[in-house]
Amino acid sequence: MSHIHGGPDVHGVPRWDFSTNANACGPCPAALAAVQRADAAHYPDPAYSRLGDALAAHHGVAAERIVVAGSASEFIARITAAVAGGGGRRFWLPALAYGDYAQAARAWGLQRVDDPAQADLAWLCEPSSPRGMAEAMATSVAEACSVVVLDRAYEPLRLGGRCSLDAAALDRVWQLWSPNKALGLTGVRGAYAIAPLQGLALARRLEQLAPSWPLGAHAVAMLSAWVLPEVQQWLAQSRTQLARWKAEQLALLQGAGWQCLPSEANYFCARAPHPVDVAALRAQGIKLRDTASMGLPDHWRLGVLPTEAQAALAKALTIPQELTQ
Known part of the structure; x- marks a missing residue:
């Protein structure tokens, strides 16, 4: 029985790692x-x-x-x-x-x-x-x-x-x-x-x-x-930034036909409109998290990442350029 987690794998640290829920504003x-x-x-x-x-x-x-x-x-x-x-x-x-x-x-x-x-x-x-x-x-x-x-x-x-x-x-x-x-x-x-x-x-x-x-x-x-106090203040400021990035990321995927589930955190689950080529994404430095091991098959959990990472994801998924702006 193997432990299933997001993050680095046999290929190393992903350039654009949507598979973990770490604070993308970090490290503090x-x-x-x-x-x-x-x-x-x-x-x-x-x-x-x-x-x-x-x-x-x-x-x-x-x-x-x-x-x-x-x-x-x-x-x-x-x-x-x-x-x-x-x-x-x-x-x-x-x-x-x-x-x-x-x-x-x-x-x-x-x-x-x-x-x-x-x-x-x-x-x-x-x-x-x-x-x-x-x-x-x-x-x-x-x-x-x-x-x-x-x-x-x-x-x-x-x-x-x-x-x-x-x-x-x-x-x-x-x-x-x-x-x-x-x-x-x-x-x-x-x-x-x-x-x-x-x-x-x-x-x-x-x-x-x-x-x-x-x-x-x-x-x-x-x-x-x-x-x-300074660490807690930094954390509060990071939540403001994460909320902005999350709105962008949701709009990007929803515009491309992904079904995004509601979330109150810095991550959300989504279902792709077509099969996702995991190996091809990983070859481009992008990693998503399959949620089947958490009881939700056919969905992906995506941590919220900065605009640059979202643009890389859009390119890899061949999402039209106008949806990334």
Whole structure:
């Protein structure tokens, strides 16, 4: 069973990579500078005390609720292992979802159920992947299952709408944050989760299951920079630019007959009016993301890229020149 992701492949880094959802305005200069200054000659603090305090203050929660992770995918695997180790046997996730949720569940022998009330572990993601929308069942799932994880990887890149869960509901679920996409630094792996108010026992169990130093010095530097005012200001400005590029990209593809699905994030799914020659596109430095592995066959997920990248896509797809202007 192979992991399916966008981004670089055997051919290297695509020149025009529509297959990932990283912030196309990035990398964030202040965060990149922090990573470049990281002290790679020494171990980080194994308790990550200062980082935990900074993340807790950023979110207005107690530091004991912060659980650091090597990446979002590492946390997905670890919390699944913890639930299975505690006797969990069933999981729930939306019909369209990131493949790592189900893959981790299968690895631990969990069975998928249709009713979240019967699940020992449930997954939500907002904005969702691949659609970039709110989860219709978010509120009911948060109330029905004892361990619910809300993946908020794309929340910092939300260009419209708002989270389905209010503050009280958010305190009942695990919130998984992986800022590297928002910062345009996907090569730096590092994430963290906020435990629910009633989830401290599981939080301690997750810490026991973690290897020593799950975060290296560069990940600590990135996450420490994440909470800085100047980084958050840069992020807010980037969302304005991304919204402009998204409008251009939607108009381009819709004008060429693509059926584009609604999205609140810096990416969207679309169905081509004719078969897409993936190999030919890749030969021209362009990569799209097939969403079949996320439950949406015959569609492509496209991250929003600058006008220059859109022009390259239009040329490769032989879209008339007037639609690219």
